[in-house]
Amino acid sequence: MSSLFVAIFSYLMGTISGSFLIGKYHFNMDIRQEGSGNAGTTNAIRVMGLKFGFLTFLIDFLKGSLTVYLVKYTLGPSYVYLSMFFCVLGHVFPFYMHFKGGKGVATTMGASLLIGFYPSLLGIIIWSIGALTTRLISLWSILLYCFLPFFYYFLEKGTFSKGQFSLLLLTCLLGLYRHKDNIKRLLRGEEKKLGG
Template sequence: MTYLVVFIISYLVGSISGSYIIGNLFLKKDIRKYGSGNAGTTNAMRVLGKKAGVTTFLIDFFKGMLVVFIVKKLFGEEYIPLGILAAVLGHDFPFYMKFKGGKGVATTLGALAFFNFKLTFICYLSWLILTIVTKMVSVGSIAFYISIIIIYSIYSGLSGVNLIIIILIALLGIYRHKANIKRIINGNENKIGGRK
């Protein structure tokens, strides 16, 4: 029963979509109908502007942190990975948006940073470096998820089940970038500041 409660609470918090709220309430735009159709930071920045994009990132980042805080306080640390997974699922597949949300990068980053800052910072550096070198946010994001699998598998010391959950979160993130991966392979992926 505890697992179910943790999942439901975390999913509902994770389903709070920064870009959807900002777009609909303040700019009268449904982010899912513009740009890539993704309800995440990158598309929000392109469609709604830099301020809206930054605000979207902060909302999605801090809701990840909030989930970790709530789960730790109410249920204990052993339930945190499940809470993070549920929060990311809520972000990616929010029920009130017909399950069409974002890709979970900001939410994953915020949640894992609050859960284990040192390991997550290393993973974040991979995102930063690859994004700068390639000028593609998607490449950095994919590198971020791959580094989570590697770094957490080696250094986290998590139990088998919780490590598997963390790996599932990373694999979900990579899967959500499948369209980007195809464009990268074809040489058609968006670069920062414009198209290739």
């Protein structure tokens, strides 16, 4: 019963979309109808500017952290991986947005940081340096999803079960799935740099 509660609660928390709310209530628009059509940070920066793009990132990051924090300190740490997965799932497929949400990068970072601090911090630092220097946000987001399970395996080994690690893998696979179009464009050399 607790697992079902965690799944529903975390999914609903994940559906809080920073870019959608800012676009709707500050700009009177649907972010999904602008730019790339994605309800995430990169498109928010392109459409609404750096300030609101950063605010989008912050909202999505903090909702991931807050969701895992609440689950961890009310039901226990054994549920945090389940919470992270369903929070990201809610961000990616929010029911009230016709299941058309963001790609889950900021939410994954925020949730993961409350679960495995050192592997997450390492991933965030590498992502930040790579994204800022190349301005290819999608490339470094894809690499983050690829390397995060390895960082957990080597830095947090022994602290999670096979089931919990499987949930981490599913979270990262979900992120990679949402980046499938970016992967295709990167392979064709057609992916646009942020600000390019």
